[in-house]
Amino acid sequence: MFILAAETEHNPLIPAPAELIFGTISFAIVLLLVGWKLVPQIQKTLAERTDAIEGGLKRAEEAQREAQATLANYQAQLAEARTEAARLREKAREEGAQIVAEMREQAQAEARRIVEAAQATIEAERQQALQQLRTEVGALSVELAGRVVGEALTDQATQSRVVDRFLAELEDRTRAQEPA
Amino acid sequence: MSAPHILASPGGGGEFQAPGLEIFQFSPLWHGAPSWLTKPVLISALTVIIVCAFFWAAYNKPKLVPRGVQNVGEVGYLFVRDQIARPMIGKDGDRWMPFLVSTFFFILIMNWMGVIPILYLPIASHIAFPIVLAAVVYVMMIFLSIKHQGLVGYFKNMMFPPGLPKPLYIILAPIELLSNIILRPFTHSVRLFANMFAGHLLLAFFATVAYWFLIEKLTGLGAGVGVVGFLMTIVMTAFEMFVQALQAFIFTLLAASYIGGALHPEH
Numbered sequence: 001m002f003i004l005a006a007e008t009e010h011n012p013l014i015p016a017p018a019e020l021i022f023g024t025i026s027f028a029i030v031l032l033l034v035g036w037k038l039v040p041q042i043q044k045t046l047a048e049r050t051d052a053i054e055g056g057l058k059r060a061e062e063a064q065r066e067a068q069a070t071l072a073n074y075q076a077q078l079a080e081a082r083t084e085a086a087r088l089r090e091k092a093r094e095e096g097a098q099i100v101a102e103m104r105e106q107a108q109a110e111a112r113r114i115v116e117a118a119q120a121t122i123e124a125e126r127q128q129a130l131q132q133l134r135t136e137v138g139a140l141s142v143e144l145a146g147r148v149v150g151e152a153l154t155d156q157a158t159q160s161r162v163v164d165r166f167l168a169e170l171e172d173r174t175r176a177q178e179p180a
Numbered sequence: 181m182s183a184p185h186i187l188a189s190p191g192g193g194g195e196f197q198a199p200g201l202e203i204f205q206f207s208p209l210w211h212g213a214p215s216w217l218t219k220p221v222l223i224s225a226l227t228v229i230i231v232c233a234f235f236w237a238a239y240n241k242p243k244l245v246p247r248g249v250q251n252v253g254e255v256g257y258l259f260v261r262d263q264i265a266r267p268m269i270g271k272d273g274d275r276w277m278p279f280l281v282s283t284f285f286f287i288l289i290m291n292w293m294g295v296i297p298i299l300y301l302p303i304a305s306h307i308a309f310p311i312v313l314a315a316v317v318y319v320m321m322i323f324l325s326i327k328h329q330g331l332v333g334y335f336k337n338m339m340f341p342p343g344l345p346k347p348l349y350i351i352l353a354p355i356e357l358l359s360n361i362i363l364r365p366f367t368h369s370v371r372l373f374a375n376m377f378a379g380h381l382l383l384a385f386f387a388t389v390a391y392w393f394l395i396e397k398l399t400g401l402g403a404g405v406g407v408v409g410f411l412m413t414i415v416m417t418a419f420e421m422f423v424q425a426l427q428a429f430i431f432t433l434l435a436a437s438y439i440g441g442a443l444h445p446e447h
Binding site: 010012015016019023029030031033035038041043044049052 | 201202204205215216218220221224225227228231232235236238239240241242243244250253254257274277278279281282285286303305306307308309311312313316377
């Protein structure tokens with residue numbers, strides 16, 4: 001039933017010349033166009049892509065580093081500013097306390113001075129009054145004594161009237177003197 | 181060429197005839213056409229057009245961020261680079277990528293023509309094509325070997341690898357010479373040729389069985405055979421696609437290993 005066709009004239013192990021030639025031409029065209037022109041292009045692109053990715057990574061790393069440096073710098077500045085502010089506050093407080101103390105000192109000194117001046121004035125006036133009183137009391141006493149002697153103090157009533165009159169005169173005199 | 185043509189060949193008259201060597205024979209494409217203008221030549225031209233068009237679309241004006249067909253082309257490039265060039269040649273394997281990519285995809289498309297409807301011919305089943313490819317690799321291998329190792333060094337490295345007992349060289353040296361210089365291009369080309377040849381014959385056989393028992397001579401008993409033949413045609417087509425890709429890979433892998441051996445004889 002199965003009859004294998006016996007082809008004696010064709011040996012599949014003998015290459016056909018035309019096919020050898022066309023096979024060579026075909027392969028040569030593929031080698032030239034694909035191998036010589038196109039594959040190097042894709043190789044270049046792949047290399048460029050690797051470069052780009054590596055470069056991109058490097059740039060990102062740099063940016064990251066820069067950002068971190070900036071952050072650290074900023075934080076350092078912030079900390080510095082805080083310390084500075086704290087220092088200034090402390091200083092201001094000290095100065096304020098000092099000013100208050102000084103003021104208090106001054107005020108106390110002033111008060112003391114005023115008080116002392118007032119005391120001195122009072123003392124002086126008191127001395128003056130005392131002085132004046134002393135002289136006036138002498139004169140008045142002399143005058144009173146003259147009156148008492150002149151009127152001849154006989155009785156208690158007269159004596160009393162003399163003294164009253166004297167005192168009234170004294171009062172009048174004082175009143176007359178006051179406005180002056 | 182086509183099933184009816186085969187079945188009309190001598191020995192017909194109602195008997196099933198398995199396809200034989202005649203399915204690898206082609207007359208000129210039309211009457212009066214030049215004798216060299218046959219189907220294999222046409223398919224080789226088609227292969228060139230497809231391969232070049234694909235790589236033109238993929239690799240010409242490549243973008244840093246790949247789009248569309250460039251992605252596919254890059255996958256192909258990386259496959260050849262990581263599976264063939266670098267393991268076989270080493271660090272400088274990338275320099276040989278243009279040759280290896282061209283060879284791999286040329287053979288791959290050439291082989292896959294064996295399962296494209298209407299065409300149905302892996303032209304590597306015509307030994308002329310594997311011979312051309314193997315010859316190019318062979319010439320390159322000899323040239324690179326002599327360039328990198330020197331004429332004497334090449335044969336010394338090949339026939340007298342160091343570190344073996346002296347008497348062994350009496351046997352080893354001629355065997356190495358034979359296998360490296362004489363047999364290598366034959367095994368390289370015949371491996372591809374034989375696989376494509378057998379695969380094509382197998383596909384033709386199952387397809388003919390299906391056609392004969394289901395269409396030409398449909399009988400109750402024969403129909404079952406025809407269905408099996410039809411299903412086997414489908415299964416074998418899938419299997420052939422795998423074998424065709426595998427053979428393209430193996431051919432390129434061997435080419436890379438020969439180049440690698442020429443550049444680095446110590447391995």
